[in-house]
Amino acid sequence: DTGVSQDPRHKITKRGQNVTFRCDPISEHNRLYWYRQTLGQGPEFLTYFQNEAQLEKSRLLSDRFSAERPKGSFSTLEIQRTEQGDSAMYLCASSSELALYNEQFFGPGTRLTVL
Amino acid sequence: AQTVTQSQPEMSVQEAETVTLSCTYDTSESNYYLFWYKQPPSRQMILVIRQEAYKQQNATENRFSVNFQKAAKSFSLKISDSQLGDTAMYFCACGAGSYQLTFGKGTKLSVIP
Numbered sequence: 001d002t003g004v005s006q007d008p009r010h011k012i013t014k015r016g017q018n019v020t021f022r023c024d025p026i027s028e029h030n031r032l033y034w035y036r037q038t039l040g041q042g043p044e045f046l047t048y049f050q051n052e053a054q055l056e057k058s059r060l061l062s063d064r065f066s067a068e069r070p071k072g073s074f075s076t077l078e079i080q081r082t083e084q085g086d087s088a089m090y091l092c093a094s095s096s097e098l099a100l101y102n103e104q105f106f107g108p109g110t111r112l113t114v115l
Numbered sequence: 116a117q118t119v120t121q122s123q124p125e126m127s128v129q130e131a132e133t134v135t136l137s138c139t140y141d142t143s144e145s146n147y148y149l150f151w152y153k154q155p156p157s158r159q160m161i162l163v164i165r166q167e168a169y170k171q172q173n174a175t176e177n178r179f180s181v182n183f184q185k186a187a188k189s190f191s192l193k194i195s196d197s198q199l200g201d202t203a204m205y206f207c208a209c210g211a212g213s214y215q216l217t218f219g220k221g222t223k224l225s226v227i228p
Binding site: 003004031033035040041042043044045048056058091095100101102103104105106107108109 | 119148150158159161162167206210214215216218219220221
């Protein structure tokens with residue numbers, strides 16, 4: 001399967017714990033995005049990488065959130081001191097800067113539940 | 116910044132019939148793209164159709180077509196010959212120079228046998 005993959009698919013944690021999610025984009029894609037989707041809402045943009053550079057961060061990305069893409073391939077999203085409001089589906093997407101219309105391909109998401 | 120509004124939280128359609136999902140958007144960008152994504156239950160989001168804002172011709176992809184009204188900032192999705200596999204959440208999205216996509220809240224479509 002050459003699509004976007006995310007790990008883990010589900011994560012249950014207690015309030016105050018740290019969690020880390022991983023995203024592996026489509027191999028030839030140099031752009032990578034993180035979105036958050038809560039129940040009944042569309043995905044909301046969190047952050048964007050082109051290669052290893054983090055070029056945009058949403059105001060939604062508080063200082064408890066950090067994302068990295070150290071070698072321009074996979075990316076990690078870490079949430080420190082989780083809160084119940086962090087419960088959501090975290091989606092990763094990738095695209096190629098060579099694409100004319102920046103079509104983004106999405107992964108299956110990581111569903112986070114904070115107890 | 117972009118905003119995307121989908122005013123129909125839920126819709127249903129009989130199998131083999133046609134249904135239209137509505138979307139309005141607002142953007143200050145002159146060059147932007149519009150998308151419809153489909154998210155089946157417990158499955159990942161996939162692109163259904165896209166439209167470049169500079170193109171006047173409406174996009175079509177098999178049973179899926181759009182009605183793009185640029186002046187009205189409207190971008191509706193028409194699904195013809197609806198199939199059970201079309202049951203899903205449908206999200207309208209707008210993308211511009213910042214590369215991020217702005218999504219609407221979605222429309223839950225149920226295809227009834």
